[in-house]
Amino acid sequence: MTLHLDDLRVRHLGECRYDSPLAEMLSTKQTSPHYVAEGDRVLLEDTVSMLAGHRLPPARVPSFEGAGPRRKIYFDPAQVTAGIVTCGGLCPGLNNVIRGLVQELAVHYQVKRILGFRNGLQGLTADHRHDTVELTPAHVRDIHKDGGTILGSSRGGQDADEMVDSLVLRGVDVMFVIGGDGGMRAATYLSDAIRARGLDIAVIGVPKTIDNDLPFTDQSFGFQSAFARATDFISSVSVEAASSPNGVGIVKLMGRHSGFIASYAALAANGADIVLIPEIPFALEGPDGLLAHIEQRVRAKGYVVIVLAEGAGQDLLDQPGAAHRNGRGTDASGNLKLGNIGELLKDRVAAHLTAAGLPPTMRYIDPSYAIRSIAANPYDSVYCLRLAHAAVHAAMAGRTAAAVARWRRRFVHVPLSLMTSRRNQVDPDGDLWMSVLETTCQPAEFGTAADREKVPMGFC
Numbered sequence: 379m380t381l382h383l384d385d386l387r388v389r390h391l392g393e394c395r396y397d398s399p400l401a402e403m404l405s406t407k408q409t410s411p412h413y414v415a416e417g418d419r420v421l422l423e424d425t426v427s428m429l430a431g432h433r434l435p436p437a438r439v440p441s442f443e444g445a446g447p448r449r450k451i452y453f454d455p456a457q458v459t460a461g462i463v464t465c466g467g468l469c470p471g472l473n474n475v476i477r478g479l480v481q482e483l484a485v486h487y488q489v490k491r492i493l494g495f496r497n498g499l500q501g502l503t504a505d506h507r508h509d510t511v512e513l514t515p516a517h518v519r520d521i522h523k524d525g526g527t528i529l530g531s532s533r534g535g536q537d538a539d540e541m542v543d544s545l546v547l548r549g550v551d552v553m554f555v556i557g558g559d560g561g562m563r564a565a566t567y568l569s570d571a572i573r574a575r576g577l578d579i580a581v582i583g584v585p586k587t588i589d590n591d592l593p594f595t596d597q598s599f600g601f602q603s604a605f606a607r608a609t610d611f612i613s614s615v616s617v618e619a620a621s622s623p624n625g626v627g628i629v630k631l632m633g634r635h636s637g638f639i640a641s642y643a644a645l646a647a648n649g650a651d652i653v654l655i656p657e658i659p660f661a662l663e664g665p666d667g668l669l670a671h672i673e674q675r676v677r678a679k680g681y682v683v684i685v686l687a688e689g690a691g692q693d694l695l696d697q698p699g700a701a702h703r704n705g706r707g708t709d710a711s712g713n714l715k716l717g718n719i720g721e722l723l724k725d726r727v728a729a730h731l732t733a734a735g736l737p738p739t740m741r742y743i744d745p746s747y748a749i750r751s752i753a754a755n756p757y758d759s760v761y762c763l764r765l766a767h768a769a770v771h772a773a774m775a776g777r778t779a780a781a782v783a784r785w786r787r788r789f790v791h792v793p794l795s796l797m798t799s800r801r802n803q804v805d806p807d808g809d810l811w812m813s814v815l816e817t818t819c820q821p822a823e824f825g826t827a828a829d830r831e832k833v834p835m836g837f838c
């Protein structure tokens with residue numbers, strides 16, 4: 379999908395008439411390498427060839443509106459009630475974002491009231507809309523020290539009109555939705571329903587997911603903390619495998635459709651021989667298949683360490699009745715339920731090595747929720763705070779149906795609909811996957827004899 383400048387424009391509720399309480403701080407600022415001035419824009423693409431390909435003057439090249447405070451704002455802060463909700467799976471940094479939003483809204487804009495809706499979008503239904511938490515700086519002072527979300531979260535669908543009713547009944551003027559692809563989709567429908575009713579309510583998304591599968595953001599908050607924790611498990615499994623006869627270490631990590639956690643954690647731990655991700659199918663059998671490669675590594679090195687994203691190799695579980703298929707279907711939010719590729723791999727590797735005369739010592743770890751239920755690390759803490767600041771500035775300036783994101787290291791406004799228009803995935807032709815191949819020395823693909831012709835050999 380080719381994007382044009384107009385696709386990247388975010389909606390404004392109307393003219394900004396009020397002086398911002400931050401106006402004085404902004405009076406002398408101009409665009410510099412470290413600051414995007416109000417009215418300036420951030421390029422979508424950043425290579426000479428991609429820019430040249432547009433054949434457009436700079437002002438027409440696709441670009442995002444820069445985030446940050448405006449001199450004039452849309453809402454009168456003294457009249458504003460803000461709402462906050464966290465939805466979907468947990469992610470390190472949720473509490474940091476809540477804290478950042480509350481502090482900025484209360485301390486700098488001095489808004490009238492801040493309401494936290496409980497347990498995800500369920501909190502915006504008729505049954506739960508009155509069970510809110512009154513959020514103040516004192517209430518959120520220390521919450522960043524803990525993982526999870528003080529507001530609670532949930533999966534499962536809600537009616538957009540019912541949610542709008544809740545905002546109207548609770549007098550919410552600016553609503554912050556902290557969520558992943560599902561949450562951004564729900565926020566899009568929410569802002570559409572608000573617009574259809576001609577209401578003056580801003581909806582700002584703060585993209586969250588440990589999977590890092592949301593587009594138009596360099597990396598989603600919490601991702602760094604999550605893969606850092608995953609690294610510990612890879613190191614443990616590597617030690618175990620290396621200390622055992624024919625040791626096989628397998629770590630299965632979260633990542634439904636995107637293998638970023640597996641790739642980054644494997645690079646950080648630097649002990650993995652094989653990384654398997656959803657983006658790159660693999661064959662088990664055959665001379666170029668995964669099992670043959672594992673056998674070769676065990677023979678050459680004495681042990682092997684495999685890092686596996688949970689969404690990898692799902693096609694291998696597709697046959698009806700296949701072991702570890704786990705029924706499939708979808709969860710309450712419509713997300714695909716995955717089969718257990720880790721268990722399948724464990725069984726198949728054990729059977730293969732045993733038949734090859736290399737009875738393995740199997741060390742299998744599935745850290746599961748342990749990588750996402752932790753508090754944010756210092757890097758993510760700073761990132762969350764800055765995203766929260768950007769979200770508040772966007773809302774107070776009357777931006778709506780927009781997410782705040784960091785793109786090419788600048789904070790920008792992204793139309794909400796774009797956040798769900800595609801999925802961010804590891805590019806098999808990109809330099810991240812190249813680094814994984816360089817580090818693990820695995821071949822670019824684990825193919826079968828039939829496609830051996832097109833399968834490149836490993837690097838070493």
Ligand SMILES: Nc1ncnc2c1ncn2[C@@H]1O[C@H](COP(=O)(O)OP(=O)(O)O)[C@@H](O)[C@H]1O
Pocket residue numbers: 465466467498499500532533534535536557558559560561562563564567586587710711712713
């Ligand atoms: N297509 C959709 N339309 C409306 N609401 C949705 C849609 N997809 C997800 N949601 C809602 O958004 C919330 C979060 O979605 P979910 O997929 O669970 O997590 P995440 O936001 O982390 O991706 C859930 O309450 C879910 O019902």
Ligand SMILES: O=P(O)(O)OC[C@H]1O[C@](O)(COP(=O)(O)O)[C@@H](O)[C@@H]1O
Pocket residue numbers: 465466467468533558559560586587588589632633634688709750
């Ligand atoms: O929380 P659940 O429903 O068990 O789902 C687990 C899934 O949530 C994730 O952590 C991602 O969730 P989100 O899409 O909510 O960010 C996946 O990595 C994992 O597969």
Ligand SMILES: [Mg+2]
Pocket residue numbers: 466558559560587713
């Ligand atoms: Mg999701």
